[in-house]
Amino acid sequence: MVTARVLDVLGAFTEAAPELGLTEIARRTGLPLTTTHRIVGELAAGGALDRGDDGRYRVGLRLWEIAVLAPASTMLRERAMPFLEDLHEVTRENVALAVLDGAEVVYLERLSARDAVSIVSRSGSRLPVHATGVGLVLLAHAPPDVVEQVLARPLRRFTPHTVCDPARVRAALGEARSSGFVISDRQIEDVSLSVAAPVRDRSGRVVAAMSVVVRADGTNPHTYVPAVRAAARGISRALGATT
Amino acid sequence: MVTARVLDVLGAFTEAAPELGLTEIARRTGLPLTTTHRIVGELAAGGALDRGDDGRYRVGLRLWEIAVLAPASTMLRERAMPFLEDLHEVTRENVALAVLDGAEVVYLERLSARDAVSIVSRSGSRLPVHATGVGLVLLAHAPPDVVEQVLARPLRRFTPHTVCDPARVRAALGEARSSGFVISDRQIEDVSLSVAAPVRDRSGRVVAAMSVVVRADGTNPHTYVPAVRAAARGISRALGATT
DNA sequence: GACCCGGCTTCCGTTCTGCGGAAGACTCGA
DNA sequence: TCGAGTCTTCCGCAGAACGGAAGCCGGGTC
Numbered sequence: 001m002v003t004a005r006v007l008d009v010l011g012a013f014t015e016a017a018p019e020l021g022l023t024e025i026a027r028r029t030g031l032p033l034t035t036t037h038r039i040v041g042e043l044a045a046g047g048a049l050d051r052g053d054d055g056r057y058r059v060g061l062r063l064w065e066i067a068v069l070a071p072a073s074t075m076l077r078e079r080a081m082p083f084l085e086d087l088h089e090v091t092r093e094n095v096a097l098a099v100l101d102g103a104e105v106v107y108l109e110r111l112s113a114r115d116a117v118s119i120v121s122r123s124g125s126r127l128p129v130h131a132t133g134v135g136l137v138l139l140a141h142a143p144p145d146v147v148e149q150v151l152a153r154p155l156r157r158f159t160p161h162t163v164c165d166p167a168r169v170r171a172a173l174g175e176a177r178s179s180g181f182v183i184s185d186r187q188i189e190d191v192s193l194s195v196a197a198p199v200r201d202r203s204g205r206v207v208a209a210m211s212v213v214v215r216a217d218g219t220n221p222h223t224y225v226p227a228v229r230a231a232a233r234g235i236s237r238a239l240g241a242t243t
Numbered sequence: 244m245v246t247a248r249v250l251d252v253l254g255a256f257t258e259a260a261p262e263l264g265l266t267e268i269a270r271r272t273g274l275p276l277t278t279t280h281r282i283v284g285e286l287a288a289g290g291a292l293d294r295g296d297d298g299r300y301r302v303g304l305r306l307w308e309i310a311v312l313a314p315a316s317t318m319l320r321e322r323a324m325p326f327l328e329d330l331h332e333v334t335r336e337n338v339a340l341a342v343l344d345g346a347e348v349v350y351l352e353r354l355s356a357r358d359a360v361s362i363v364s365r366s367g368s369r370l371p372v373h374a375t376g377v378g379l380v381l382l383a384h385a386p387p388d389v390v391e392q393v394l395a396r397p398l399r400r401f402t403p404h405t406v407c408d409p410a411r412v413r414a415a416l417g418e419a420r421s422s423g424f425v426i427s428d429r430q431i432e433d434v435s436l437s438v439a440a441p442v443r444d445r446s447g448r449v450v451a452a453m454s455v456v457v458r459a460d461g462t463n464p465h466t467y468v469p470a471v472r473a474a475a476r477g478i479s480r481a482l483g484a485t486t
Numbered sequence: 487g488a489c490c491c492g493g494c495t496t497c498c499g500t501t502c503t504g505c506g507g508a509a510g511a512c513t514c515g516a
Numbered sequence: 517t518c519g520a521g522t523c524t525t526c527c528g529c530a531g532a533a534c535g536g537a538a539g540c541c542g543g544g545t546c
Binding site: 002006010043048058060070071074078081082088111114124126 | 254258303306311315331367
Binding site: 001002031032033034035038 | 532533534535536537
């Protein structure tokens, strides 16, 4: 059970709490202080965690080095980067790439833009599928059981505009399938909307989605659709898709 | 000792071998097959590894999510990205960001360019400090004991141009300190050279280096120096440096 | 300066988890 | 069909991991 505890300890670190003291790690994992102390010390000895001058722990470079070998990073994120950068350059807006994981999307990359709307996601962030453009795209092309799993639970409302009615989400999924893109308007925050499109691999399966996230200020989001879809298709080709 | 073994198993994955079968993991770690099987299974259960349809293991998304919380990723790479992208855009060349780790540099980010020279490094890659522009910059500003540690061992030669003579490396370090940049010419491969500059944090310490990597085709590399230094200074300011 | 509190470190008797060799199942190529 | 290589399962044993208790340390307050 040490392996599970090691992963629990590593999992104690979050976007909101990327650096933690020993006591806090013990609290978050439910492990006794002594046990936590031992495991944390061993992880630090191995480079998976670093301890700062302030006594707090952070994820270490060694773990990062190993983790970037994940296919999501190498086969997906790296190959997508040139297209994300292209879209970033021509639109001057935030650009993101995400994959589906259960009922959430995980952001593999997010390129922010200086004058663009400030957004909550970053590399490694998770957000619920129903409330994001990339999430709706991924769900639209997920197996039916995944859709059912997502819609079986109450959907979280982030803004007055967040669509939480399963029937309306289903309708949005149908629309995504037929149109090939999603416009997700003020679902997470009142100030931003995103335009998302699917990324396919060589077998035609949708393995990721990418989006541009812009200020919800009245600008017609449809103007971004061609560029987003083109970039998504470019990534798909880089992944070996043939259409 | 399980923690160390867990890290050994994860460390079996490399840039050259990002996906491995059970037997190969056991071989690389020196662990008995049964032990490896158990640890790998536990890591897969926790999402740190994924097992493909082909029976081989890869680093899992969950580990990646945790690992991107490393300060190198959040405090350094993310803050550097806008400046890396700027330099990438204006030069149309490969751009990289790296940190020092022992006698090697670890690349935090590498933006490749379509028509640029193909280079060997990518995110997570390691290369020896003496043979890279970013490495010489980092070494130039490292504590003296680090310099001694690096120069105490034979330096690896990659091309006929690789500088392996400690005296010449010391001279290069001195030059880097006084000029504020490094031009590393055909040290790793015969076809490329890099121009690198230091990135400082709020205390003035050099915590990273960035570079542009271009084709060694006679173009005067000095033309890139102002832009690289400007981008490095921009990153430094983003990290709180005051000069 | 004394005291308190919270965080962290060390000790050590106990226990239960991890160990790994052996045997067998499975897959693939010849 | 057979052999080789890979992977899976079993299980008795031992030592690695456990975690409560005691103590150390540093910072803040009076």
